[in-house]
Amino acid sequence: MKRIKLAEGGGGEETWRLIKALFLKYFDNPHLSSLEDSALLEVPSKLAFTTDAFTVKPLFFPGGDIGKLAVAGTLNDLAVMGARPLYLSISFIIEEGFPYEDLEKIVESMAKTIREYNVQVVAGDTKVVPSGQVDGLFICTSGIGKVIYDGLSCRNIREGDAIIVSGTVGDHGACILAQREGFYGELESDCAVLWNLVEKLLSSGVEVHAMRDPTRGGLSAVLHEWANSSGVSFLIEEEAIPIKEEVKGLCEFLGLEPYHFACEGRFVLAVKPEDAEKTLDILRSDPLGSSANLIGYAIKPQGYPKVILKTPYGTHRLLEPPAGELLPRIC
Amino acid sequence: MKRIKLAEGGGGEETWRLIKALFLKYFDNPHLSSLEDSALLEVPSKLAFTTDAFTVKPLFFPGGDIGKLAVAGTLNDLAVMGARPLYLSISFIIEEGFPYEDLEKIVESMAKTIREYNVQVVAGDTKVVPSGQVDGLFICTSGIGKVIYDGLSCRNIREGDAIIVSGTVGDHGACILAQREGFYGELESDCAVLWNLVEKLLSSGVEVHAMRDPTRGGLSAVLHEWANSSGVSFLIEEEAIPIKEEVKGLCEFLGLEPYHFACEGRFVLAVKPEDAEKTLDILRSDPLGSSANLIGYAIKPQGYPKVILKTPYGTHRLLEPPAGELLPRIC
Numbered sequence: 001m002k003r004i005k006l007a008e009g010g011g012g013e014e015t016w017r018l019i020k021a022l023f024l025k026y027f028d029n030p031h032l033s034s035l036e037d038s039a040l041l042e043v044p045s046k047l048a049f050t051t052d053a054f055t056v057k058p059l060f061f062p063g064g065d066i067g068k069l070a071v072a073g074t075l076n077d078l079a080v081m082g083a084r085p086l087y088l089s090i091s092f093i094i095e096e097g098f099p100y101e102d103l104e105k106i107v108e109s110m111a112k113t114i115r116e117y118n119v120q121v122v123a124g125d126t127k128v129v130p131s132g133q134v135d136g137l138f139i140c141t142s143g144i145g146k147v148i149y150d151g152l153s154c155r156n157i158r159e160g161d162a163i164i165v166s167g168t169v170g171d172h173g174a175c176i177l178a179q180r181e182g183f184y185g186e187l188e189s190d191c192a193v194l195w196n197l198v199e200k201l202l203s204s205g206v207e208v209h210a211m212r213d214p215t216r217g218g219l220s221a222v223l224h225e226w227a228n229s230s231g232v233s234f235l236i237e238e239e240a241i242p243i244k245e246e247v248k249g250l251c252e253f254l255g256l257e258p259y260h261f262a263c264e265g266r267f268v269l270a271v272k273p274e275d276a277e278k279t280l281d282i283l284r285s286d287p288l289g290s291s292a293n294l295i296g297y298a299i300k301p302q303g304y305p306k307v308i309l310k311t312p313y314g315t316h317r318l319l320e321p322p323a324g325e326l327l328p329r330i331c
Numbered sequence: 332m333k334r335i336k337l338a339e340g341g342g343g344e345e346t347w348r349l350i351k352a353l354f355l356k357y358f359d360n361p362h363l364s365s366l367e368d369s370a371l372l373e374v375p376s377k378l379a380f381t382t383d384a385f386t387v388k389p390l391f392f393p394g395g396d397i398g399k400l401a402v403a404g405t406l407n408d409l410a411v412m413g414a415r416p417l418y419l420s421i422s423f424i425i426e427e428g429f430p431y432e433d434l435e436k437i438v439e440s441m442a443k444t445i446r447e448y449n450v451q452v453v454a455g456d457t458k459v460v461p462s463g464q465v466d467g468l469f470i471c472t473s474g475i476g477k478v479i480y481d482g483l484s485c486r487n488i489r490e491g492d493a494i495i496v497s498g499t500v501g502d503h504g505a506c507i508l509a510q511r512e513g514f515y516g517e518l519e520s521d522c523a524v525l526w527n528l529v530e531k532l533l534s535s536g537v538e539v540h541a542m543r544d545p546t547r548g549g550l551s552a553v554l555h556e557w558a559n560s561s562g563v564s565f566l567i568e569e570e571a572i573p574i575k576e577e578v579k580g581l582c583e584f585l586g587l588e589p590y591h592f593a594c595e596g597r598f599v600l601a602v603k604p605e606d607a608e609k610t611l612d613i614l615r616s617d618p619l620g621s622s623a624n625l626i627g628y629a630i631k632p633q634g635y636p637k638v639i640l641k642t643p644y645g646t647h648r649l650l651e652p653p654a655g656e657l658l659p660r661i662c
Binding site: 005006007009010011012013014015016034035036037038039040041042043044045046047048049050051052053054055057076077078080081083087089090091092093096122123124125127128129130132133134135138140142143144145147153154155212213215216217221225229260262321322323324325326327328329 | 336337338340341342343344345346347365366367368369370371372373374375376377378379380381382383384385386388407408409411412414418420421422423424427453454455456458459460461463464465466469471473474475476478484485486543544546547548552556560591593652653654655656657658659660
C-alpha cells in the first residue's frame with residue numbers, strides 16, 4: 001500500500017510531486033497551478049472571510065468524510081452570513097504513513113463537493129508530521145465569499161421573530177457518536193453545502209435577520225448565543241423540532257440532549273414573523289430543506305435572556321447551554 | 332498548573348469562555364468580537380490570499396515561537412507577492428492538557444507580532460483533541476492582503492536578472508535542528524515579518540521580477556522552483572551567499588547543505604540588473620536586511636534549467652534540489 005512519507009511534507013522534490021499528482025489533479029485552476037506564495041484575486045468590495053480546523057474521527061462516516069465536512073463547514077459559514085462562496089484555501093496536516101488511497105479519496109470528495117458551486121481552491125499547504133504526532137489527518141479550510149445579502153447578524157434578532165430550522169437536528173453528532181461506539185444503524189450525517197438553498201431564500205424577498213449553522217453545540221448553542229447577543233429569549237415548541245427517530249432513540253438510550261448534537265447541513269433562521277410561511281415554503285421545496293419547520297419565536301426576556309422549551313405536556317423547561325466535553329472530534 | 336480541557340473545544344460554555352478570556356483579550360477588534368460565522372470585510376479589488384499550517388517542534392525556540400512563526404510565515408507569503416497584509420484568520424488545534432500559560436504566551440506573541448503592521452485577526456477556530464492525538468499544538472493561519480505592486484511571479488525571471496538575498500540563509504533551520512539535537516549555542520531563528528522592508532523596496536522604483544521567502548527547502552528550493560517556472564538557469568557565487576559562521580559550522584559537522592535550510596525572515600529577489608545596487612542599498616539600510624547580498628544572476632540555460640554554484644576555488648558544481656526528509660516539523 002502506498003503511504004504518505006515524511007519527505008512529502010519536506011518542501012523538496014517529493015512535496016512538489018505530491019502537489020502535482022494529487023492536489024493539482026483535483027483542484028486545478030490558474031490561481032492554484034501558478035504555485036506562487038499567495039493567490040492574486042480580483043474580488044468584490046464586500047467580502048466574508050472565515051476559517052475552521054477539522055479533526056473529525058472517524059475520517060469516513062455514513063454521509064460524508066473529513067474532506068466533504070471541511071469544505072461544507074467553511075462554505076456554510078460563508079452562506080449563513082449571506083455570502084456566495086468564491087475561494088477556498090486548504091491546509092493538510094498528515095501523519096507519516098497515512099494511506100495515499102485514503103488521502104486521494106478525501107481530496108476527490110472535496111473536489112466533488114465544491115464542483116457545483118463554482119468555488120476554486122486557490123491556496124494550500126501540506127505538512128507531514130512523524131508517525132504518532134497527529135492522529136491520521138487534520139484539515140484547515142479558510143473561505144472567501146461575496147456578500148449578497150446585508151444585515152445578517154446574531155445581534156439582529158427582534159422580539160417576535162420566527163425561529164425556523166431547515167431540517168432535522170443532531171444527525172451528524174448522532175452519526176459520529178454511533179460510529180465511535182459501534183452502534184451501526186441507519187444513522188447518517190447531514191453533511192451538505194447549504195449555499196444553493198440559502199441563495200434561493202435570500203433572493204426571494206423574505207426578511208431574514210440571522211442565520212447560523214448549528215455545528216458544535218448544536219441547536220442549543222445557536223439559540224443561546226443568539227439570546228446573549230440579541231438580548232431576547234426564545235420560546236421553542238419541543239414537538240416542532242424535527243428530529244429523526246434514530247437520533248431520538250440514540251439520545252434517549254444514552255441520556256443525551258439531541259439539541260446539543262452537531263448538524264453539518266442545516267441552518268437555523270430568525271425571520272420576520274410575516275415571512276415565516278414563505279420561508280418554510282421555499283425551504284421545503286428543496287431536498288435539503290424538506291423537513292424544515294417553524295419551532296418557535298423570539299420573546300421579550302424576563303430576567304436574563306434564555307431558551308425555554310415548551311414540552312409535549314404543555315409545561316416549560318429551560319434548555320441548558322451546551323457545556324462539558326460533549327463529543328470531542330465531532331468536526 | 333492550568334491546562335486546556337477537552338471541553339474548551341466543545342463549542343459550549345467553556346469554549347466561549349476561552350475565546351473571551353484569551354483570544355479576544357489579545358486580538359480584540361470589531362470583526363472578531365462580533366463572533367459571527369464569518370467576518371464581513373470591506374476590501375480593495377485586488378487581493379492576495381494565502382494559507383499555511385504550522386507544526387514546528389519545539390514550540391519555543393531562540394528567536395521565536397510557533398505563534399510568531401505562524402503570523403510571520405503567512406504575512407511574508409503575502410509580502411513576497413507584493414501585498415500589504417490586512418487580515419488574518421487563525422485556527423488552533425490543541426492537545427488536551429496543553430499548559431494554558433504556554434498557549435497564552437503564544438497568543439501574546441502572535442498579537443505582538445502583528446501589532447506594528449495594523450493587521451487584524453478577524454476569524455478563528457479552536458479545536459481541542461484528546462491527549463496523545465496531536466503533539467502539543469498546531470496552528471493554521473490564512474491571510475488576506477492588498478496588492479500594491481503588480482507582476483511579481485516565479486515565471487517573470489529573465490536572463491540577466493540579479494539574484495539577491497535579504498540576509499543570512501539557513502538560520503531558522505539550523506536553530507531548530509540544534510534545539511532538537513541538544514546543540515545549544517548561539518544559533519537563533521531569523522523569524523520576522525518582512526512587510527516593512529518589502530514595502531520600502533517596492534515603493535522605491537526598483538524593478539523587481541520575483542520575490543520569495545525561502546522557508547522549507549531553503550534557498551535551494553526557491554532557486555529550483557524559479558528555474559523550472561521561468562526556464563532560466565542560475566549562476567550563483569557560493570562565497571557571496573551570506574551564512575552565519577555557526578550555521579556553517581553545524582552544516583559542516585552534520586554534512587548538510589545550508590542552502591536547503593529554512594529561513595523565516597529572509598527573502599530572495601530577482602531584480603533588473605541595473606537596479607541591483609539600489610536594491611542592496613535599500614535592504615542594507617534596514618536591520619532585517621543588513622547582510623543582504625547579490626549572490627548571482629539568471630543565465631540562459633544550457634539543456635534543462637539548473638542552479639550552478641561557482642565554488643570558492645573557481646570550479647562549478649550543480650546545486651541539487653532539496654529532497655528527502657530534510658527536517659520534519661521545521662515550520
